[in-house]
Amino acid sequence: MSQVPTEYYLILSAIIFVIGALGVLMRRNALIIFMCVEMMLNAVNLSLIALAREFGQLTGQIVVFFVMAVAAAEVAVGLAILIAYVRHRDTIDIDEINLLRG
Amino acid sequence: MTIPAIDMLAILPQTIVIVTALLVLLVDAAAGQARIDRQVLPWLSLLGLAAAAAAAVWLSLSGQPHYFQEMAVADGYSLTVMLVILLTAGLGVLLAQATVPHISHQAGAYYGLLLLSAAGMMFMGAALDLLVVFLALEILSLALYVLVGFNRAEARSAEASLKYFLLGAFSSGFFLYGIALVYGATASTNLEAIGAALAQGTGASASQSLYLYAGVAMLLIGFGFKIAMAPFHMWTPDAYQGAPTPVTGFMSVATKAAAFGAFMRVFVIALPAAQPQWSWALAILATLTMTLGNLAALRQSSLKRMLAYSSIAHAGYALVGLVPGTSQGVSAVLFYLFSYVFMNLGAFAVVTALERLGENDVLNGNFAGLADRRPALAAAMAIFMFSLAGIPPFVGFFAKFFVFSAAMAEGWGWLVLVGVLNSVLSAFYYLSVTVQMYFRKADETPAVAEAAGKSKPGLRRAEGKGKKGAAAPAAAAQPAETALALSTRSLSVAVFIAALGTVAVGLWPAPWTQWISQAVTAVFGG
Numbered sequence: 188m189s190q191v192p193t194e195y196y197l198i199l200s201a202i203i204f205v206i207g208a209l210g211v212l213m214r215r216n217a218l219i220i221f222m223c224v225e226m227m228l229n230a231v232n233l234s235l236i237a238l239a240r241e242f243g244q245l246t247g248q249i250v251v252f253f254v255m256a257v258a259a260a261e262v263a264v265g266l267a268i269l270i271a272y273v274r275h276r277d278t279i280d281i282d283e284i285n286l287l288r289g
Numbered sequence: 290m291t292i293p294a295i296d297m298l299a300i301l302p303q304t305i306v307i308v309t310a311l312l313v314l315l316v317d318a319a320a321g322q323a324r325i326d327r328q329v330l331p332w333l334s335l336l337g338l339a340a341a342a343a344a345a346v347w348l349s350l351s352g353q354p355h356y357f358q359e360m361a362v363a364d365g366y367s368l369t370v371m372l373v374i375l376l377t378a379g380l381g382v383l384l385a386q387a388t389v390p391h392i393s394h395q396a397g398a399y400y401g402l403l404l405l406s407a408a409g410m411m412f413m414g415a416a417l418d419l420l421v422v423f424l425a426l427e428i429l430s431l432a433l434y435v436l437v438g439f440n441r442a443e444a445r446s447a448e449a450s451l452k453y454f455l456l457g458a459f460s461s462g463f464f465l466y467g468i469a470l471v472y473g474a475t476a477s478t479n480l481e482a483i484g485a486a487l488a489q490g491t492g493a494s495a496s497q498s499l500y501l502y503a504g505v506a507m508l509l510i511g512f513g514f515k516i517a518m519a520p521f522h523m524w525t526p527d528a529y530q531g532a533p534t535p536v537t538g539f540m541s542v543a544t545k546a547a548a549f550g551a552f553m554r555v556f557v558i559a560l561p562a563a564q565p566q567w568s569w570a571l572a573i574l575a576t577l578t579m580t581l582g583n584l585a586a587l588r589q590s591s592l593k594r595m596l597a598y599s600s601i602a603h604a605g606y607a608l609v610g611l612v613p614g615t616s617q618g619v620s621a622v623l624f625y626l627f628s629y630v631f632m633n634l635g636a637f638a639v640v641t642a643l644e645r646l647g648e649n650d651v652l653n654g655n656f657a658g659l660a661d662r663r664p665a666l667a668a669a670m671a672i673f674m675f676s677l678a679g680i681p682p683f684v685g686f687f688a689k690f691f692v693f694s695a696a697m698a699e700g701w702g703w704l705v706l707v708g709v710l711n712s713v714l715s716a717f718y719y720l721s722v723t724v725q726m727y728f729r730k731a732d733e734t735p736a737v738a739e740a741a742g743k744s745k746p747g748l749r750r751a752e753g754k755g756k757k758g759a760a761a762p763a764a765a766a767q768p769a770e771t772a773l774a775l776s777t778r779s780l781s782v783a784v785f786i787a788a789l790g791t792v793a794v795g796l797w798p799a800p801w802t803q804w805i806s807q808a809v810t811a812v813f814g815g
Binding site: 244 | 420423424427431434435438441444445447448449450451452454455458459461462463465466468469470472473476477478496526527530531
């Protein structure tokens, strides 16, 4: 049975990571930026799983579990911060987030 | 099959801090019913921090390193980083006592988050595995994101929190990808295993070296964000200015100490094989960081923003010590971080003392004539400014001296020259604060009005107040009572400890450098 080479997974993961990073840099909506960050983390998870399978180790997979837990905690804190901000300014467009400058 | 024994002593100081954090939250929750005065919370936090510090000292006196399953370690190096962080957290609690009651009713959450963040920072210094570095980074960051936005009534605090959060989460994505790539190159996340694999020639093949160098670059970005290294420093001025000042003081010092603690262990222990490459990268980034930080600090009218840019510049000076990758350099950086606690936290303590209630910022002009109104505070501020500028006999001079001589020993002469020139540049804005305090009269309101007039839209609130002051000189003639509004005894104690440390460690640096270099040599070798 033929197998998909590990490199393919790594390349796919790199592409998803770059899409996520570009999204963070180019999108203007804080919520979408936040989703792009989550996409970056999940791209890394794909790499880790592929590498763990390549090496026949558990290490990579265990790291993924921790990353998922961290991502969940990040969502909880991040959305709370976003709501706290919206209560003040009523916008999440990052071009409007400009009280602090200089 | 047996379950391996776990040496819990290895994480004793962190455990004490975490348990204290949970206790603080519990006491806060029970305080209403049990009629406990919430004033005990900061004292409870200080008690926990002192107990953790005692545990750390006890562990380091016992000599043997304690390993926590090859994941974390309590050795001389990590315990020194921990002690620096505990000292910072203790001073941070003292600072907070003056401000927290004015900005929030949730004192328990404040101290709880501060302690949890400190625990994460302590794990940074102790981490032996990239996974633990990542988890510690997230623990400290998540708590700090919330602390930065702790002033719920202030839009700028929420904005600082949002910016810090978005960029921090972005950077942790890079850091994680760095871990994955280094894992791909070496098949391990353990720092010593990575170092051993690279020394044996793993990572030499084309694909492996691609993973390795891309991974090292990503790790550099991740650490760079946390220590505020240019060009990843954009969040720093905004987060530092918007955050409540006690939080700014705490995070500017402790985050740097923690991030450098892990940074140095990862790069010197795990990645010495790539050292020629990362040394050059760090040298260029250090140059950029120092220069950008100092140039931007020169043209700030808000003192907090000026100190934020100055802390970027100081990250650059500390990076100079890491460039050679020697144990001499590592101990120099550790001493730098130790001395930075006193001078920088002291400066932020003075800013806290001067803030007008609810304004959360001090403009440079508000310093005029401070020496007449509050001579002790002005003297302390002068000490901190001289020390930050690197003028002997204060501790900042020796910190810079050790860092630069470590770089000089490995032939980084041009980098040292850049550092020295930058120190001269930085003296301008540090000394201008001192000049204002001692040689301007308080009733020369133009200084305030001018600073406010020049300020950017970001300082709209402060600007409004400044203009009011200019229109009605009578109001500006009594700045003393507004300046006194926030000061309390614990704040004075914090300023005193910081000033004492700045002077005393500067006059007797030998015992401290000896302790640090002993601890570092035991871990990093020769």
